[in-house]
Every structure is written in structure tokens, then in C-alpha cells.
Amino acid sequence: MRAMEKRSITLTVNGQNHEVMVEPRKLLVDALREDCRLTGTHVGCEHGVCGACTVLVDGSTVRSCLTYAIQMEGHEVSTIESVDAGGKLSPLQQALHEEHGLQCGFCTPGIVMTFEAFLKHHSDPSEDEIREALSGNLCRCTGYQNIVKAIQKAAEQMRKNPDYVAP
Amino acid sequence: MKPAAFAYHRPESIEETLRQLAALGSSAKVIAGGQSLGPMLNMRLATPSDLIDLNDLTELAYVREVGDMLEIGALTRHAQIAASRLVLDKCPLLAHAAKTIGHYAIRQRGTLGGSLAHADPAAQLPLMAVTLGAQIEVISSRGKRILAAADFFESAMSTALTSDEMIKCVRFPKQGAQEGSSFQFFNRRHGDYAIVAVGVTVAVQGECAVRLRLGLGGVGAVPLDCMDMVQPSVDRVADAAWAAEVALAVSQALNPEDELRVPAVYRKELAHTLVERALVRALERAKE
DSSP: OTTOEEEEEEEETEEEEEEEEEEEEEHHHIIIIIOOTTTTOOOOSSSSSOTEEEEEETTTEEEEEBBGGGGTTTTTEOOGGGGGBTTTTTTHHHHHHTTTTOOOSSHHHHHHHHHHHHHHHHSSSSSSHHHHHTTSSSSSSSSSSHHHHHHHHHHHHHHHHHHHHOO | OOOOOOOOOSSSSSSHHHHEEEEHHHGGOOOOOOOHHHHHHHTSSOOOSSEEEEOOOOOGGOOEEETTTEETTTTHHHHHHHHHHHHHOOOOHHHHHHHSSSSSSHHHHOOOHHHHHHHHHHHHHHHHHHHOOEEEEEEEEEEEEEEEEEHHEEETEESOTTTTOOEEEEEOOOOOTTEEEEEEEEOOTSSSSSSSEEEEEEETTTTTEEEEEEEEEEESSSOEHHHHHHGGGEEOOOOOHHHHHHHHHHHOOOOOOOOOSSOOHHHHHHHHHHHHHHHHHHHHHHHH
């Protein structure tokens, strides 16, 4: 198999199968944006530092710039497009909105995906735990204060009402 | 930044992996979590002809007890090590160190074998392997070898692995009775590699330290095993003054490189502070 040759693969993204032709070196984030036309996942630093491209693979957080699309055959990829419930914001998205947890919004999809996963395993995180987990997602606008507040609010909301859907 | 072209292989068994490694030779690279290799590929610091993806070898993701050792499969993720009840109980130093690696998302993906094979001189897991005197089992189509961590790391980013070998598992000694440990490190930005990192285990009998392991990361090309250096301090009354004395002796024996942003003198002072802190904390835990 020659390296430059494109290969046909099936990507399962947000429960839907996409047949795409990719070179083995194609980053997952580029395949998501260019081939699956899911541009909600942003690509920032392309070397795993900024966290903007964070998606979920089989439910756990993955930098989609450090993963190649071809590696994802047989795995379930979830992107920011899967987070809302039929047009309604998730508790975390709603809290980010209410607490002004974003300004330019570039880093937000990565932060949402990181904490959709994190809050499943840490239903009552301390502020330190939130800040530790948030350290892998760079935001150049907010100073993080409101993001932390939003995550705390979302965690509380999800504890009180696990089936919460934003109005 | 996009990687140079590579051919991709996804073996389904260890045997198939070893056959591919033998056939493809030194221009091939194995990829597990990809948290270190990924950036190197994207920045084209690494341009392998072939990438062999180990992620389907899920039989290599495990933690189990083997006699007085804890055996951990090469594909075990940092987050699994940090959260493993067995590791927290039997080798808490390793769990504590794993918890500090990079960021949340990186720990979900990065692997023990990957970190050791990458051999960054400031990384947590190579330091843990050297400090604890771990055994690293490597396999190839020719058979297996068991290497002491001290023999495994040869220089910065360079190990004793030959091009047809891969790490299968690592065995860490379990923490003994009346033994305490501490991992301490310092960096300027959360999630970065440490400037200096220290791993300590100390076993006490009454007021005396009867066994002491001490390893330092970030002060040379490979993690530094200070066992011999601290040997004269064993079998003595271990208190705060003892910790201060050991820390001073260790830091004075160091000879780190002078770098533009981190002068040697700073690294030595940092080592001094961190070793003392680690010894004091480990002693507290040993006496609990």
C-alpha cells in the first residue's frame, strides 16, 4: 500500500456513517471539517496544545488534530454537532450562554466536548478539579472565570435534573 | 502543519504487529496514544514511511498483580493508571505521577508504553520507571527481553529498543509496609513538562529510614537514579533535618546543562527544594 494513496473508510460521526476517501495522514479534524462537512469542530494549533479540536471517541476526549481519520474506523466519533438535543442547548451550553462563558467562541466547541465527557465522570467537581481539566483548553478572550462559573452551574443543574433540556 | 505521507497499518494481534515491525524495518514507527508522536509527525520532526497503529491491541491495556510486582500493559492509558484502585493501593507514587501528565484529554489517550518509548527526559513515567526500578518487557518476532529501566533509557528520546521491538508491559515493585512516597515537580505552565521532577519512596522502621529510592527528571538526558548517591543516608534517623541534608547533598552532586531560559543554578536550586519537599512528604506518609 503506497503512502499517498487515498483509502476509502467509513467514519461514524454522531451516529451517522460517512464514506470518505482519505490519505492515511489526514487528520481527523480535517476529515470532519472537509469530508464530513461538520465545521463545528475548530482546528487551532494542530499539535495538541490548544484543545480547540477536542472531540469524543467512544465517549472519551480526543484531540482530533493528533488523531488520523483512518484510525477511527470502527469507533464512534462525537462532535459538537451532537450536543444539542433537537435544537435545544445542553445544560452546559445553556450555562455558558447565561454566564457569558464565551466571547469569540473559537475555543468553545472544544471546551464543551471536554466537559460533556468530564461531567459524566465527575458530577460534583470542585473548582480546582474544573480548572485542572480546563487547563487543556486555551481561551484567549474570557480569562476563564465565566467558563468555570458556567461549568459549576451546569454540573449543579445536571445533578438536580439529569434530564434537563434548555428552554 | 500536516504530517508527511505515511502508509498505515492496523494489526489485529501482537503476532501480526511483530511481523510488520520486522518486515518494515527502522523507517516504520508504532503509534499508540499519539500524544507525543502526533505533534512530531504534524511538525515533520518525525517522517516515518509507515505507521503501525497499536490501538486494537486492547489485550495490552491492563493492570494486574504478579507476585510482589504490579504489571501494567503497554497500552494502558495515563488516566487508567491514575484512577486504578490497584495502582493507588499498591504503587501510589505511579498513580500520583500519572495524574499530573499533560491535560485531561491527553491522559485519556496517552499510554504507558508510548511515554517510555518516547523517552522525554522530563516526562513522568520514564522517571517513575527509573525511580522505582521497573522492569520493561520488550518483544519482537525474535523473542522477548526484560530490561531494567536504568538500561532502557540511553539518552534524550533514545532507548534500547531495536527497530523490530515494542514494549509489551512494565513491572513496578509494590510499595512495602511502612513505606511512603511522594512525587513533586515544577513547571511554569500547568500541563507542561516539568523543569525538574522528583520521585521518592522511603521505608521507615521506628525513626530510621531503612530503604530510600530517589529519582530526578529534567536534570539530564535521562531520568537520574540517585539510589547510590543517597545510600549513606539510609539507616539513619529520618527527620526534617535529615531530609534537608539529603536534599542538599543530592542537589550539589547534580550537573545540569545551562540553558538560556533555565540556568543550571536554577535547576539545582529547584531540585534542592523539590527533593526536600518530597522527602518530608514521603516520610509523613511512611509514618502514617
